[in-house]
Amino acid sequence: MSEEHKVSDELRNAFVDGELDAAEWARVAQSMERDPELREEVGELRLAKDLVRHAYAVPPSRPRRARAAAASGWRSIAAAAVAFAAAGWFGHAWWERAPALDSASAYALRGDWHTLRADWRKLDGNRVLVHVSSGEPAALGRALDEVEDLLRAARAARRSVKVEIVANSAGLDLLRADPARSAARLAALRREFPELGLVACGQTLERRRALGRQVTLLPGTAVAPSALDQVIKRLRDGWVYVRV
Amino acid sequence: MRIPDFFGRRAAVRRELETSRELLYRMAYAWCHDAALADDLAHEAAEKALRRAGQLREAEKLRAWLLRILANCVRDNARARRELIELDAVEETLAAAGPTPEEAQASAQLALRVRRAVAELPLGQRQVVTLVDLEGCSYAEVGEILEIPIGTVMSRVCRARQALRERLAPLASEALGARLRSVK
Numbered sequence: 001m002s003e004e005h006k007v008s009d010e011l012r013n014a015f016v017d018g019e020l021d022a023a024e025w026a027r028v029a030q031s032m033e034r035d036p037e038l039r040e041e042v043g044e045l046r047l048a049k050d051l052v053r054h055a056y057a058v059p060p061s062r063p064r065r066a067r068a069a070a071a072s073g074w075r076s077i078a079a080a081a082v083a084f085a086a087a088g089w090f091g092h093a094w095w096e097r098a099p100a101l102d103s104a105s106a107y108a109l110r111g112d113w114h115t116l117r118a119d120w121r122k123l124d125g126n127r128v129l130v131h132v133s134s135g136e137p138a139a140l141g142r143a144l145d146e147v148e149d150l151l152r153a154a155r156a157a158r159r160s161v162k163v164e165i166v167a168n169s170a171g172l173d174l175l176r177a178d179p180a181r182s183a184a185r186l187a188a189l190r191r192e193f194p195e196l197g198l199v200a201c202g203q204t205l206e207r208r209r210a211l212g213r214q215v216t217l218l219p220g221t222a223v224a225p226s227a228l229d230q231v232i233k234r235l236r237d238g239w240v241y242v243r244v
Numbered sequence: 245m246r247i248p249d250f251f252g253r254r255a256a257v258r259r260e261l262e263t264s265r266e267l268l269y270r271m272a273y274a275w276c277h278d279a280a281l282a283d284d285l286a287h288e289a290a291e292k293a294l295r296r297a298g299q300l301r302e303a304e305k306l307r308a309w310l311l312r313i314l315a316n317c318v319r320d321n322a323r324a325r326r327e328l329i330e331l332d333a334v335e336e337t338l339a340a341a342g343p344t345p346e347e348a349q350a351s352a353q354l355a356l357r358v359r360r361a362v363a364e365l366p367l368g369q370r371q372v373v374t375l376v377d378l379e380g381c382s383y384a385e386v387g388e389i390l391e392i393p394i395g396t397v398m399s400r401v402c403r404a405r406q407a408l409r410e411r412l413a414p415l416a417s418e419a420l421g422a423r424l425r426s427v428k
Binding site: 009049052054 | 269270273274279282283354355356358359362373374376377378382383398399401402405406408409412
C-alpha cells in the first residue's frame with residue numbers, strides 16, 4: 001500500500017465516530033473508494049460500534065435485589081447515622097417540610113422504593129406510607145417484600161419504624177380477607193409486626209358495594225374516608241410516601 | 245443557558261438529574277456489568293452532583309459533568325475498579341432479568357455476547373468506547389469526562405475497537421445480514 005493510501009487506525013476510528021473535519025473526512029472517503037480492504041475494515045469498525053450501542057440499548061432493569069442483599073441494604077441504611085444536609089433527592093425534598101398539599105399535587109408525587117431507600121438516611125420520622133393502587137400481582141408481591149424487608153431491618157437495627165399500607169382501586173384486593181393468597185402473608189406479618197397499619201379507601205369500598213360486590217377486609221384494617229385523604233394527612237404529618 | 249445563582253443552578257441540576265437517571269445507570273452498567281453495583285454507582289453520582297451543584301459553571305456541559313462525577317465514583321469504588329469482572333456474572337445478570345419478551349429475542353443473545361466482549365476490555369478502554377458509542381460523546385468530551393488527554397482517548401478507542409473486532413468476528417457474519425448493520 002502506498003503512503004498516499006495509508007489511513008491510520010486513529011483516522012479510521014475517527015472517521016467512524018464522526019470526529020473528522022471535512023477535509024480529513026474526504027481524504028479517508030477517497031481512500032476507501034480505492035481500497036476495498038479499507039472499506040471492509042471501516043465496515044467492521046462500524047459494525048462493532050453498532051453492536052456495542054445495541055448491546056446496551058436496554059440494560060438490565062434495576063435490580064430487585066436478592067432478599068439477603070436487600071435486607072442488608074436496609075440494615076446498613078437504617079443503621080447509618082444521619083448527617084446529610086443535602087437537597088432532596090430528585091425533587092423529593094417535599095416530605096422534609098411536610099408540605100400542605102392540594103389533592104392534585106399529592107397524587108402527582110410519586111415516590112418509589114428506590115427513592116425511599118435513598119431518602120431513608122435522611123429521615124428522622126421513621127414513618128412510611130405505602131400507597132397501593134395497583135392490583136398487579138407482581139407489584140403487590142414486591143410491595144410486601146419491601147415492607148417486610150423494611151420492618152425486619154428496622155427491628156434488627158433497633159430502630160422504631162411505623163409503616164402503613166393504604167390501598168384503593170384495584171390495590172384494595174391486597175387487604176381482602178379472601179382470596180387468601182396475600183391475606184395469609186399479610187396477616188402473619190401483622191402478627192409479627194404490630195407497627196404495621198392497614199388502611200382501606202372508603203370510596204373504593206363504597207364503589208364496590210354499589211356494584212354489589214361485598215368486600216371482607218382483613219381483621220384490623222382501618223377505613224379512611226378516601227385513600228387520598230389518608231395520603232394527604234400522612235404527608236402533612238411528614239410521612240414518607242411510596243406509591244406502588 | 246445562563247444559570248443565575250446557586251439555587252437556580254441546583255434546581256437545574258435536579259431537573260437534569262431526573263432525566264439523566266437512566267443515562268447514569270446505563271453507563272455505569274456498561275462499565276461494571278453488575279446491575280446492583282451500577283444502580284449504586286449511578287445513585288452515588290447523582291447524590292454527589294446535587295451536593296456539588298455549585299461547582300457547575302456551564303449548564304451546557306452538564307452531561308459531561310455528570311459523567312465525570314460517575315467516573316470518579318467508579319474510580320473510588322474498589323468493586324467497580326476491578327479490571328476484569330467475573331464473566332459468569334454477566335451471564336447471571338442477564339439471566340436474572342428473566343424471560344421478558346425482549347430477552348427472549350435473539351437480539352438479547354447478541355447483546356449478551358457483545359456485553360461479554362466489552363466486559364473483557366480493560367476498564368479504561370471500556371469507558372472510552374462506551375462513552376463514544378452509547379452516549380455519542382466526542383473524543384474531546386470523553387477526555388474531559390475521564391480527565392485524560394485526547395491522544396489517550398484516541399489510542400484507547402483504537403485498541404478497544406481492535407479487540408472488539410477480534411472477539412466479535414464470529415458474530416459479524418450473523419449480524420451482517422441483520423438489521424443491525426446501519427451504514428451511515
